[in-house]
Amino acid sequence: MKLRGFTMLVLVLVLSLSVVSARANILGTADSYAVIAQTLISNATTFGDTVITGSLGISPLGSCTGFAPVACGSAAAGTISGAININNGAAGTALADAETAEGALLATVIPAPTDLTGHVLGSLGFTSLAPGVYTFSSSAQLTGALTLAAGGNLAPLWIFETVSTLTTASNASVMVTDTTGGAGASAAGVYWVVGSQAILGDNTAFLGNILAETNITFDPGAQDTCGRAFADTSVTFAGDNPAQLGGRPNVVSGTCAESSSGYNGGALSPTGPGGTPIVVGAAVPEPSTFALVSSVLLAMVFLTFRKVRVSSLSL
Numbered sequence: 001m002k003l004r005g006f007t008m009l010v011l012v013l014v015l016s017l018s019v020v021s022a023r024a025n026i027l028g029t030a031d032s033y034a035v036i037a038q039t040l041i042s043n044a045t046t047f048g049d050t051v052i053t054g055s056l057g058i059s060p061l062g063s064c065t066g067f068a069p070v071a072c073g074s075a076a077a078g079t080i081s082g083a084i085n086i087n088n089g090a091a092g093t094a095l096a097d098a099e100t101a102e103g104a105l106l107a108t109v110i111p112a113p114t115d116l117t118g119h120v121l122g123s124l125g126f127t128s129l130a131p132g133v134y135t136f137s138s139s140a141q142l143t144g145a146l147t148l149a150a151g152g153n154l155a156p157l158w159i160f161e162t163v164s165t166l167t168t169a170s171n172a173s174v175m176v177t178d179t180t181g182g183a184g185a186s187a188a189g190v191y192w193v194v195g196s197q198a199i200l201g202d203n204t205a206f207l208g209n210i211l212a213e214t215n216i217t218f219d220p221g222a223q224d225t226c227g228r229a230f231a232d233t234s235v236t237f238a239g240d241n242p243a244q245l246g247g248r249p250n251v252v253s254g255t256c257a258e259s260s261s262g263y264n265g266g267a268l269s270p271t272g273p274g275g276t277p278i279v280v281g282a283a284v285p286e287p288s289t290f291a292l293v294s295s296v297l298l299a300m301v302f303l304t305f306r307k308v309r310v311s312s313l314s315l
Helices: 002-021 028-032 089-106 287-314
Strands: 033-037 040-043 051-053 055-058 063-065 084-086 132-136 140-142 145-149 157-162 166-168 173-177 189-194 198-200 209-212 215-218 229-231 234-237 251-253
Touching (some): 028 033, 033 089, 033 234, 063 084, 084 089, 089 189, 229 234
Parallel strands (some): 033 055, 040 063, 040 234, 051 251, 132 157, 145 173, 166 198, 189 209
């Protein structure tokens, strides 16, 4: 009976870990995409040296212009490193997964959201924010430098929700600090859920995944070097002239060396085990960790069984 009880305990622990480990990346198939829109992704054909690192998707009936690949206008300016899916099944699936992710983000209630309506990000008193859920009942603005301080959290997560627009001033910036293991921690996530359109001002240095209900606009030199741009209508790049002093291209990159990659270590999903709301910043064992723990527990079961069997034979 003792052996059976111990075995059952091991099985419960293993199954519990498998539930947690199996929590999928919230972005689903959209994870490999840097830019997604329903109707249009456009880039300036003059000085539009836009760089998209990741795949591009348009669905269900849209077009792409201003990029070097034939599918996107054959212009000599913008480049796309990943796959280009336009009005096909892959793009439709990625768009649907992005919509699901948006719903999951809006459903995040732990810890309780902090209402920042009327406050300006990057301004006095709001230049540094700990992991959490931050909401705006109207529009949100970023005018200066915003630091997202992880405080050593193993899987820091920031969710910004705005009912209306998100706008950034020229030269505004977002950066992540204090992550465990330094700024390269891949378990962090930064998400911006925008009720209408997002406009990144000139030379904005942005971080995080933008999920906008209408449009996303990149003004000259604006860059999201560690995140994605997903819009229900269009994503527009103004470009810039890198040959001029201070000129730089628009950039969107879903892979980065900094910590707000958006993967969040698989810790973000609509609900946790048993249907409970997700917890911001909760660490989730990686598959390798789960395998190691499972092996140790199974070994313990085997050794205990062997000990009981030897004792029985000796009697």
